[in-house]
Each structure stands twice: as structure tokens, then as C-alpha cells.
Amino acid sequence: AQNTKLSVQLHSYDEGRQLLLTRDITLMTMADAMRRDFVANVSHEIRTPLTVLSGFVETLQMIPLAESERKEYLDLMAVQAGRMQSLVADLLTLSQLEGSLPPGTSEKVSVKDLMAQVASDAAALSAVLGDKDPEQRHVVHDIVFEPAPEWAILGGRSELHSAISNLVSNAIRYTPAGGRVHVSWSRDPEHVILSVKDSGPGIAPEHLPRLSERFYRVDRSRSRETGGTGLGLAITKHVAQRHGGELRVESQLGKGSNFMLVLPISRVEPLSD
Ligand code: ADP
Numbered sequence: 447a448q449n450t451k452l453s454v455q456l457h458s459y460d461e462g463r464q465l466l467l468t469r470d471i472t473l474m475t476m477a478d479a480m481r482r483d484f485v486a487n488v489s490h491e492i493r494t495p496l497t498v499l500s501g502f503v504e505t506l507q508m509i510p511l512a513e514s515e516r517k518e519y520l521d522l523m524a525v526q527a528g529r530m531q532s533l534v535a536d537l538l539t540l541s542q543l544e545g546s547l548p549p550g551t552s553e554k555v556s557v558k559d560l561m562a563q564v565a566s567d568a569a570a571l572s573a574v575l576g577d578k579d580p581e582q583r584h585v586v587h588d589i590v591f592e593p594a595p596e597w598a599i600l601g602g603r604s605e606l607h608s609a610i611s612n613l614v615s616n617a618i619r620y621t622p623a624g625g626r627v628h629v630s631w632s633r634d635p636e637h638v639i640l641s642v643k644d645s646g647p648g649i650a651p652e653h654l655p656r657l658s659e660r661f662y663r664v665d666r667s668r669s670r671e672t673g674g675t676g677l678g679l680a681i682t683k684h685v686a687q688r689h690g691g692e693l694r695v696e697s698q699l700g701k702g703s704n705f706m707l708v709l710p711i712s713r714v715e716p717l718s719d
Contacts, residue, residue, distance in 0.1 A: 451475045487661045491533055491676070495526035502526075529673065536677040539608055540660075543681065548688035549602035556717055557631065561594040563607060564629075568614050575619070575672065589618065592630035596717045597638065599709065601689045609685035612678035613642040613705045619672035621646035621702075637691070638714050640707040649697040658683040658693060682707065689713055 661676040683693040697703035
């Protein structure tokens with residue numbers, strides 16, 4: 447095939463006999479290229495806030511500033527440091543997901559408890575975005591969590607929490623003021639489905655297949671501005687797959703998006719006390 451990579455080795459052994467060994471190393475070469483891309487991406491993501499941060503440090507060291515200006519600089523520095531912290535936290539989560547077996551079915555995670563935690567994260571995020579943006583351009587006023595069902599998911603609590611929080615925080619971060627975020631659970635004969643719907647900008651169809659690639663962003667500046675690492679959906683998709691499920695997206699430009707965490711019904715049972 448056109449992109450097949452072969453390794454060819456010629457071995458000579460007794461009395462001039464030769465052995466030609468060929469191996470298909472296509473997959474190895476691809477994995478290597480992906481690893482290199484990933485390292486380049488991570489370096490770039492770290493370098494940007496680091497450059498800003500060291501610039502500010504230098505300024506603070508060299509120029510005497512009034513207290514109010516100093517405070518302003520320190521606040522900006524805290525934002526950059528926070529960005530690096532989120533990136534490192536997401537990288538660790540991803541590497542833990544990749545380096546561990548999928549969760550078994552012995553832990554029972556109450557959907558009600560999980561959603562209470564996600565709702566409180568959502569409120570905190572909304573408040574932070576509001577503080578950062580006094581004109582409230584980015585604050586969604588209407589975040590609705592439908593009452594959570596009395597189910598237990600057989601799976602990993604903290605990874606499910608990350609997966610769902612990522613979807614809810616994206617919906618809040620990408621939906622402009624006056625918009626709506628609606629979070630609900632449903633089931634069909636084979637699946638339970640968490641749906642996070644927003645009335646945000648929507649996503650053009652050509653981007654949809656790539657959204658859960660690491661560091662893939664439709665709108666780079668919007669992602670950075672609201673503290674995105676570019677790894678959220680990669681994490682969510684991974685968690686879904688580790689539970690035997692999948693991440694689905696439906697979206698319409700100008701109307702909004704619906705991100706769904708779909709889990710097999712075998713991972714769910716009624717909550718018993
Ligand atoms: P990020 O940290 O950049 O949000 P994600 O992996 O969570 O990274 O999402 C990848 C990209 O998908 C985002 O940068 C954004 O362009 C797009 N996206 C995710 N969720 C939404 C949404 N609810 N509405 C519009 N675009 C979204």
C-alpha cells in the first residue's frame with residue numbers, strides 16, 4: 447500500500463548465504479509520529495503561558511510600580527500559572543486513564559451524588575467567568591439540571607466526574623450570555639444517556655469528527671480565554687470508552703450543540719441504600 451513502511455535488513459551468514467528480513471513497521475512509525483506531535487503540542491501549550499509569566503516577572507524585577515499596577519500584574523500572572531496548572535492536571539488525568547485498566551463493576555457511583563457535584567462545579571465556574579468578565583459577556587444565566595435519576599453507575603467515580611464536568615463546563619464556556627444549558631439523563635433499551643445541550647454557537651460539521659483529538663480546537667482564542675486546555679473532550683471520550691460507551695455530538699451552527707455521554711445499560715442499576 448502507498449503509506450506502508452517496511453524495515454528491510456540483509457543478514458549474511460555462513461559461506462555467503464544471505465537472509466533478507468522485511469518487517470511491516472507502518473504502525474510503529476505512525477505511533478512514533480503521533481508521540482512526537484503530542485510532545486510538540488504540549489511544549490507549545492506550556493511555552494506560551496511561561497513566556498508571558500517570565501515577561502511579567504522581569505518587569506516586576508526591573509521597574510518600580512505603584513501598588514495598583516503591581517496587583518494588576520500579579521493577577522495576570524496568576525491566570526497564566528492557573529493555565530499551566532489545568533494543563534498539567536489534564537495531562538495527568540489522560541496519562542492515568544491510558545496507564546490503567548478500565549474500571550470494573552464493583553464501585554457503585556450514585557448518579558444523584560455525581561450530578562450534585564457537577565452542578566456545584568458549574569456554579570463555581572459560572573461565578574469565576576462572571577468575575578473575570580464584568581460585562582458578563584460569557585455568563586450563561588440559565589443552567590438547568592433536570593432531577594437526576596435514582597441510578598448507580600458501575601464504574602469509576604472520579605473519571606466519570608471529570609468526563610461529565612468537561613461537557614458541562616464546555617457548554618458554559620462556549621455559550622454567550624443569555625444562552626441556555628440543559629443537562630438531563632435518559633435511557634433506551636440498551637443505553638443510558640447523559641445529554642448536555644447548549645444554545646451556543648454550534649460547531650460546523652467538518653469539525654465534529656476531530657473534536658476529541660488532543661488539542662484540537664475550533665476557536666483557539668475562545669478556548670484559551672475561558673481556560674480551556676484542549677484536552678477535555680479527549681478525556682471524556684476516553685472515559686466513555688473505558689465504560690464500554692461512547693461520546694456522541696450533534697450540533698448545528700448558530701443553534702447549539704448536544705454532547706452525549708452514552709453508557710451501556712449493563713453499567714447501570716437502580717440505586718439501593
Ligand atoms: P477546550 O479546552 O479547548 O474546550 P475540549 O477538548 O473540551 O477543549 O474541546 C475541543 C474544542 O471543541 C473546543 O476548543 C471548542 O472549539 C469545541 N467545543 C467543545 N464544546 C463546545 C460547545 N459546547 N460549543 C461549541 N464548541 C465546543
